[in-house]
Amino acid sequence: MGIAVKFFASMRDLMGDDRELDAQIVQQHNIKTVDDIWNYCVEGKERPANVLVAVNMDYVDGTTLVKDGDEVAFFPPVTGG
Amino acid sequence: MGIAVKFFASMRDLMGDDRELDAQIVQQHNIKTVDDIWNYCVEGKERPANVLVAVNMDYVDGTTLVKDGDEVAFFPPVTGG
Amino acid sequence: MSVVILPEAFNPWQLLEDYQQKISELNGKYGATAVFVGTMRDFNEGDNVSQMFLEYYPGMTEKHLEKICTQATADYGLLESLVVHRVGEINPNDPIVLVAVWTAHRKQAFEACREIMEDLKSRAPFWKKEQLNTGKNRWVEKNTKGY
Amino acid sequence: MSVVILPEAFNPWQLLEDYQQKISELNGKYGATAVFVGTMRDFNEGDNVSQMFLEYYPGMTEKHLEKICTQATADYGLLESLVVHRVGEINPNDPIVLVAVWTAHRKQAFEACREIMEDLKSRAPFWKKEQLNTGKNRWVEKNTKGY
Numbered sequence: 506m507g508i509a510v511k512f513f514a515s516m517r518d519l520m521g522d523d524r525e526l527d528a529q530i531v532q533q534h535n536i537k538t539v540d541d542i543w544n545y546c547v548e549g550k551e552r553p554a555n556v557l558v559a560v561n562m563d564y565v566d567g568t569t570l571v572k573d574g575d576e577v578a579f580f581p582p583v584t585g586g
Numbered sequence: 587m588g589i590a591v592k593f594f595a596s597m598r599d600l601m602g603d604d605r606e607l608d609a610q611i612v613q614q615h616n617i618k619t620v621d622d623i624w625n626y627c628v629e630g631k632e633r634p635a636n637v638l639v640a641v642n643m644d645y646v647d648g649t650t651l652v653k654d655g656d657e658v659a660f661f662p663p664v665t666g667g
Numbered sequence: 668m669s670v671v672i673l674p675e676a677f678n679p680w681q682l683l684e685d686y687q688q689k690i691s692e693l694n695g696k697y698g699a700t701a702v703f704v705g706t707m708r709d710f711n712e713g714d715n716v717s718q719m720f721l722e723y724y725p726g727m728t729e730k731h732l733e734k735i736c737t738q739a740t741a742d743y744g745l746l747e748s749l750v751v752h753r754v755g756e757i758n759p760n761d762p763i764v765l766v767a768v769w770t771a772h773r774k775q776a777f778e779a780c781r782e783i784m785e786d787l788k789s790r791a792p793f794w795k796k797e798q799l800n801t802g803k804n805r806w807v808e809k810n811t812k813g814y
Numbered sequence: 815m816s817v818v819i820l821p822e823a824f825n826p827w828q829l830l831e832d833y834q835q836k837i838s839e840l841n842g843k844y845g846a847t848a849v850f851v852g853t854m855r856d857f858n859e860g861d862n863v864s865q866m867f868l869e870y871y872p873g874m875t876e877k878h879l880e881k882i883c884t885q886a887t888a889d890y891g892l893l894e895s896l897v898v899h900r901v902g903e904i905n906p907n908d909p910i911v912l913v914a915v916w917t918a919h920r921k922q923a924f925e926a927c928r929e930i931m932e933d934l935k936s937r938a939p940f941w942k943k944e945q946l947n948t949g950k951n952r953w954v955e956k957n958t959k960g961y
Contacts, residue, residue, distance in 0.1 A: 666795070
């Protein structure tokens with residue numbers, strides 16, 4: 506299954522398309538947390554403080570552990586309504 | 587012309603119909619303020635603190651002076667909406 | 668700005684649709700509309716209420732409502748406002764009052780709508796007389812607190 | 815309780831009328847309805863805006879809005895709530911969001927409606943991209959403050 510990584514709005518413009526991190530990538534890069542996913546995707550660039558993170562469609566912070574089958578999303582401040 | 591005195595809702599049940607105080611009554615009873623009108627109408631009974639007063643459809647207090655042609659209204663706390 | 672006293676039943680949503688068409692010169696200018704509708708319940712203070720009579724002070728009621736809206740327009744920068752209030756015989760589930768305001772931003776809309784309703788409930792000359800299921804009548808003595 | 819994500823234009827007053835008919839078992843129970851409608855303006859931050867694209871996160875957006883309404887129902891004793899949000903291509907003067915709540919008393923209605931809107935504006939996953947009259951596109955970076 507792997508871990509699905511999604512980007513929305515201006516984050517997608519910045520980061521490109523959604524990605525699927527397969528089990529091999531997860532193991533090879535020792536990906537355990539949301540922060541680890543971010544670091545893998547941006548090659549170490551710091552995550553802006555206002556970027557929001559969700560795992561399986563619930564808000565979480567960067568230290569949250571991820572597991573096979575999770576959906577992780579990064580997105581800018583919301584502007585609906 | 588005289589002074590028109592109106593009562594609304596439960597105040598009307600208490601005080602009876604609207605009244606017209608003609609110039610003679612006003613002079614004879616030395617009616618100068620809203621309080622004087624109240625006292626004339628109730629023969630001295632104190633006005634409950636929550637009774638509202640309007641002169642010419644604006645809220646006033648009891649010391650407000652009245653003059654020929656004015657419309658004075660007494661009514662209970664409002665309960666619209 | 669519009670203040671309406673109505674002796675017959677009204678549909679608040681239909682009135683809002685009609686009113687918004689009348690203010691179409693504001694299309695694209697307002698970003699926020701806040702609306703309050705007060706509806707007659709079939710119970711009050713533990714009793715079943717079968718009907719209600721709503722008395723008002725013709726002349727002063729309109730004058731006071733217009734004053735409230737003028738003040739709110741100045742305080743909150745309202746682009747438009749509408750107040751409709753029912754009078755006379757009212758049945759459960761009938762709308763009693765409609766307050767609507769149009770502004771550029773939501774903060775002003777929320778605050779103005781609530782402010783107008785609170786002033787209306789505490790100062791506009793309306794009085795409710797309830798008819799209970801028991802056949803007894805009673806004047807409502809005061810409104811519930813809004814804040 | 816109902817949460818709706820809509821890819822096409824809607825008439826908030828018509829939706830309210832329809833929804834109230836659907837919840838007719840509450841007739842006589844609610845005394846207060848508070849409504850907020852957010853509408854697309856034709857200007858923002860000093861620029862003329864000709865169109866907007868509203869992106870969302872299918873799945874999470876609905877889940878989050880339902881969570882907001884469930885929370886407000888518990889906090890304010892809501893009898894009913896309705897949230898409708900437009901997505902996709904939006905033109906000036908189109909309604910974007912509708913929030914409506916039904917309660918026994920007005921205090922709870924006003925506060926719940928505002929609370930739902932504030933949470934929606936600050937936490938629900940929606941993003942606006944504005945197309946300016948100049949042809950330029952830009953993501954809106956943040957919402958205005960609501961309190």
